[in-house]
Amino acid sequence: MTERGPEQISDANALYVFAVCKAPDPAVLAGLSGVAVDERLRRLRFDELTAIVQTVRAADFTDEVWQARMSDRDELERYARAHHEVVSAAAASCPTVPLPLATLYHGEKRARQALLGEAERFRAALERTADHSEWGVKVYAAEPSAPEPGPAPVPPPAARSRPAPGAGLAYLERRRGAQERRERRHEDVLRLAETVDAAFRNVAAAARRLRLHSPEPAGKGHVHVLNATYLVAEHRAAEFRALTRALRDTTGARIDISGPWVPYSFVGEVQ
Template sequence: MTREQPGAPESATYVYAVCRRLDPAALSGLTGLAAGFPVRTLPLGSLTAVVQHVPAAEFTEDAWQQRLSDRAELERCARAHHEVVTAAAAFGPTVPLALATLYRGDERAQQALGADRDRFAAALARIEGHAEWGVKVSLPATVSESPQSAPSAPPRNGGAGRAYLERKRGLHQAREQHHDRALRTAEDIDAALSRLATATRRLRPHTQEMTGERHRLQVLNAAYLVTTVRERELLEAVELLRRRTGAEVEVSGPWVPYSFAGEV
C-alpha cells in the first residue's frame, strides 16, 4: 500500500523496483501506471530506483482502496507494475517493490529508500544469477468409488447394517490413506526440487473454490530460487516426477524473484 499520503503536491513518486546501475534507455517506451509521465531512474548512491511521477490526486489511499475493489483496474495496475519490473530485471538483478509504493516526491523517496540501502544490496546479491520458478502439484481429491463399494442408506436388519458400517468405515480409512499419500507425494516432490534450488518458499495451496476444480486437490504450491545454469535440470526433474508420481505438476517461470527479494 502507499507509504505516505501524497497530500498537497500535484504529483507523487511511484517506485517500482531497486536495482544496481541501469541505463535509462532500458525503460524507454514503458507506460507504467500513469500515461504521460516517463518511467525513469532515480539515483540512490550506488543503487538505482525505477520510478515514475503519478498524479497525486489519483493515487491517494482512498483511490487505491477503490482500485482494490475493482478487479479489472487492479489487474491493469498489477500488469503495468510487473511490466516495468520485468524490463528492469532484463538488465540485472532487481528487487521489486510492492504494488502502490508511493512517496511525496523524489527527495522523500531517495531518503526513505536510501535508509534501506544495505538491505537492498543484500537482496540483490542473493538473487543475482537466479530466477524464480513456481510449482503447483495437484492430485485427485478422493479415492475412486465404485457403485458396489459406495455405502447407500443403512439397512434395517442387523447383519446388513454391520456390513454397511464396515463399508463406510473402510471408505473413510481409504480416504484418509489417500490424503496421507497425497501429502507424502507433495513432500517428495518438494524435497527433490529443493535439492536443485538455492532457496525455497512454501506458499498456501489454492483451495478447490479458488481453482474451480472440485475433483482435484492442490497439495503443493511452492516457489524455487534457481540459478540459470540449473533451469534445464529443474524442468527435467519436473517431467521425471510427473511420470514417477502420476501427479499433475504445473511449472511456471522464469520469473523475477518476487518471493526471494525480501520484504522492504
C-alpha cells in the same frame, strides 16, 4: 514505506518507485509508459544503487482513490501489468529488487531518504537473487475414481423386526474401512507433496510453500496438494524443467510449472 494519506492535495506530485537495481541500462526504459502516461520513467541514484521511479499525481493515489481502484478488477490489472512491465524490463538488464505495487513517497528527497534506510536490505536481496529466477509449481493428485461405499440400505418396515445376523457389525466394518481409506488417501497426498517439494528443493536455492487453492481451480477429478515457488539459478533452469518431467512420470501427478519470473517472493518486504 508507502506514503499515502489525506494530506495529499490535488495539485501535488508524488514519486512512484517500481524497483531497485544495481546498474540498469537506461535503454530498457525507453518506450515504457509506467503508470503515468504523461511522465517519463527515470533513475534515482542512492548509495551506489538505482531506483526506477516516475512522477505521478498524488491525488491519483490517495487512500480513497486507491481503495476504489483495488475494487475495480480491470483498473487494478492495468496498474499491475504496467508495474510488472517496468520491473521485468529492469530485471532483464541487471539484478533487480521489485517493490510492491503503488510504493509512493512525497517527493524525491523523501524517497531517497527512505530508500537509503533500506540500502543494506536491498544489497542483500540483490546478492541473493542475482542470476536467479522464480518458478511456480502447482501439483494436483488424481482423486479416486471408485466411490466409497455408502451406508447400509434401510430395510422395509416389515423386515425391521428381524435384522439379518451380523448386519450391524457389517455396517460398522464398512464405516471403519471407509475411514481408513480416507486416512490412507490423506497420507498419500501429504507424501506426494513432500516428495515433489523435496525434489525441487534439491535444485533450487530457496523455496516457499504457499496456500493451497480451493478444489475448483484444480479441475474435475483432481485435488490441489502443493503450491510452491522456487528460486532457481539460471544455469539450472533446464535441470528444473527436466526434473518436472521426471516427477510427472514417477508420481503420476499433474505438475504445472510457470516461469521464469522476476523473484518477487525472495526479495523480502521493504517497509
